[in-house]
Amino acid sequence: MQSHASPPLGFLAVQVDIHRPPGDPFNPQTWPFPLLHELIPGSPESQIVSKDPYPPSFLDSAVAAGKKLAERGARGIITSCGFLVLAQKELASRIGIPVATSALIQIPSILAILPPGKVVGVLTYDAERLGAAHLQAVDVDPERIRIRGMSVHGHLRAVIQKGVTYDEVLMGKEMVDGAVALVDECRARGEEIGALVLECTQMPPYAEAIQKRVQVPVYDVYSMGLWFYSGLVRQNPAAWTSFG
Incomplete structure (x- = not known):
C-alpha cells in the first residue's frame, strides 16, 4: 500500500501507448510510494530503441521533462525504457536530481x-x-x-x-x-x-x-526502483525500535 505522505518518485514516460498492468513501472499500483509522470515529446519506439547516440534535440526534451518532475517534487527519476541507459550520464548530469534510466x-x-x-x-x-x-x-x-x-x-x-x-x-x-x-x-x-x-x-x-x-x-526495473527510492527517502520500518 502506498504511503501518500511519502515524497514521489518521478517517471519519464515515452510515447508508447500500450496496456501497462501492475508490475509495469508506468502503473502507479506497481510502487509502494507515489509516482509522478512526465512525457518526453518525440519518443516513439523507433526513436528510443536505438543502438546509436540520441540526438541533442531528444536529450534536451528529456532533460526538460525531467526538470519538470524535479519542480513538482520528485526526489529522483526513473524511465519507461531500458534502452534509455544510453542517456544515463547526460540526464544525470543535467537534470539536477538523481536519475536511474534503466x-x-x-x-x-x-x-x-x-x-x-x-x-x-x-x-x-x-x-x-x-x-x-x-x-x-x-x-x-x-x-x-x-x-x-x-x-x-x-x-x-x-x-x-x-x-x-x-x-x-x-x-x-x-x-x-x-x-x-x-x-x-x-x-x-x-x-x-x-x-x-x-x-x-x-x-x-x-x-x-x-x-x-x-x-x-x-x-x-522494479528491483532497481525499490533500491533507488530506498536511498532517496529513508524510512525506518515501524518494527525498528527508536533510539533514546
Whole structure:
C-alpha cells in the first residue's frame, strides 16, 4: 500500500501507448510510494530503441521533462525504457536530481556479487539494437554479459509496434520461453548464468514466473526502483525500535 505522505518518485514516460498492468513501472499500483509522470515529446519506439547516440534535440526534451518532475517534487527519476541507459550520464548530469534510466544500471553490482566464472544474462526487447554501447554507458565489460532478445514476430513486438491487443498469457509464455532459451544457450556453451536482468519495462510482471523456471536471481526495473527510492527517502520500518 502506498504511503501518500511519502515524497514521489518521478517517471519519464515515452510515447508508447500500450496496456501497462501492475508490475509495469508506468502503473502507479506497481510502487509502494507515489509516482509522478512526465512525457518526453518525440519518443516513439523507433526513436528510443536505438543502438546509436540520441540526438541533442531528444536529450534536451528529456532533460526538460525531467526538470519538470524535479519542480513538482520528485526526489529522483526513473524511465519507461531500458534502452534509455544510453542517456544515463547526460540526464544525470543535467537534470539536477538523481536519475536511474534503466534496469541495466544494476549490472555492475550484480557482477560484484557473483562468482567470477558466472555470467549475467540480459533479456531484452531487441537484441539487435541492444549491445556494447548500452553496457559501456554503465561501465560494464560486455565479456561477462549474454544477451537474448524477444522474437521479432512475438507478442511483445506486436503489442508495441502494431497495437495488437495485450494478452497476459501470451506475454508471460513469451517472456518465460525467452529466459529459458537464454539459460539453455549458455549451458550449451559451458557457461552458467548467475543472474538475469530484464531490460524491458514490460517484463517485471513476469519476473516471478521467469525465476521459478530458471532458478536464478532476477532483476528488473522494479528491483532497481525499490533500491533507488530506498536511498532517496529513508524510512525506518515501524518494527525498528527508536533510539533514546
